Amino acid sequence: MNFEIYKENDICILRPTGRMDKETIPEFEELLFSLIDSTPVKLLIDMQRVTFLAGAALGVLLAVAKRLSGGADRLCLFGLSGRTREVFEVSGFVSILEIHSDEISARGEVR
């Protein structure tokens, strides 16, 4: 799994590419926590290029959202489609995490 990171003031956009499964989730988790631990951040994750999403990845996202809740920090996801969206729908995580249709909408929300 590859990650691209863009930072713009307090907004950080993470673009993972590939499978998010039990092999790659630890790396993903480590990266997420290093991003939110360093400075106050509004974290946007682009899910468009994620080809497979394991249930455990949702647990990691939930833990990050929990850590960021209560302050000015935010976690937003966008670009969900096909199978990835289906996993979010079945699990009900669409009602727990902040999800936007695209990057513009997500950026607009966190500004």
Add this chain to the structure above:
Amino acid sequence: MFAGLGLFFFAMHFLCVNLKRLADQRLRQRIAKLTSTTPAAMLVGAVMIVMTQSGSALVFLLVGLVRAGMMTLKQAQPVVLGANVGAGLVVLFLTMDIRIAVLLLIGVAGLLYAFSAQNRERVTGAAISVGLLFLGMQIMRDGASQLEATDWFARFVESSAGSPLLAFFAGAALTFFAQSSVAVTAVMIVFLQSGLMGLQDGVMFVYGANIGGSLLMMVLSANLSGVQRQVALYKFGFNLVAALILVPLFYVELFTGAPLVIAFVSALSENAGTQAALAYAFFNAFPVPLFLVLLGPTASLLRKISPETRSELGAKAKYLASSAPDQPAIALRLVDLETKRLLDLISTGFEALRQSRDVKKLREHLDAAELLRKVILEALNDAASRRSLSIEDYERIDMLMRVHYAIGAMRDALEELGAELACLRRKRPDLSFSDSVVEGLDAILAVLISVARRRDEHDIEVLLRLTSKEGNGINTIRLAYLQGEHLLKPQDREHLLNAMNVCERLIWLFGETGKAYGSLGRAQVELLAPFLEEQRRSGRVTA
């Protein structure tokens, strides 16, 4: 004779079914305690096989006990050896004329079955099966004695007589297909007693019947794994060793006239049927001392050949394996900890749901989890039956019961879901639903496990939202699939709808379990600390 054969096999099957139902947790625990020493374990095996005459029922029980951590493989081995000796006694018993006792047993058991309380059905069912088994034997014996008078049969027996090797293969083949060396030997004894077969052929037939049973077990064990395969291999090894020694000895006796097994059984009885039954008993008894000496090495070898599966290792009780502590509060905390392990075990079962096109692995995993759940339920019932329980203890018992009934229902739902998903994957590999549903459910279960571990209010709130009617996303998925864009055939649609309904049931059960945990409050681990420390020191619980 054919009617007797049918009755015999029906009774064996009926007996096996009733015994499996009888093997509840209390019986299992009693057996586990009784088998603490080798002679006692052998006696248990012998008594069980004499009473039940069903090797498969015994294996079923032993595998369950070893998997649940209530018995070690080394403890189970003498039970198998005792059962072998007991099987020999059963065959000897079958040669006796006990018609009156059999009819009496069927009459009493039948009346009790029809008119006694429902909870006695299993015991009376097993008793009536034993009676029918012997009645089938008697009918066969009567039929065989008439067969002797028919020309064609006499000519057939005459042509095949005097060929022990042929009798050996006939015994092996018949047992392989009939799946019971006791049953096949019983039929052969009828032939011997009616003079339709000679003793030499009869002895080799008995050896063949035992080998046939082992071959069958080997074929069956090819699809088995873990403890089941270990027990099957042990039985196979026993019979193989016996045959490798006794078949050459038979030919030594035949060609040199040295007094060996045939001379031995002839000296003990003049009745041909009893002689064959003695040969059967000898086959199953004489390697016992050797196997008793090698209990440890054979157990290590079996574990090397067929190591316990991941689910079997996970299903062993960790906190409830030793005797329950006196304080009800501590006993309940241990139940609580073991229950968390059970949820972890169910979660690892999701691995079997991923990409799988058959449900065998999932079923094995769920069966192992069910064994652990039964151990936990028994401990819970034990705690509930104690005196001097506080109101808090009662509340905790009630909540833990709710958790366990929900987990039991989850097990059934997961098995159902596994079957539907396997079917969908075979018929419509292009549908992403199967993969998405496994990952989605796994994510909710992970939140439930977190709730069970920490009782964190935020986690409980999240779980309740995920499993609420509003949060549950199955409905959206259902609408998307059923709007026709995926062009489903009616049959595929039926499987998909079934799978979705089971998913909804599972999500609801996750929510109910979470609610029960919410009521239990935060785990007071500090109360357990001194107890667990003592257990660790004594090596009963690992860190």
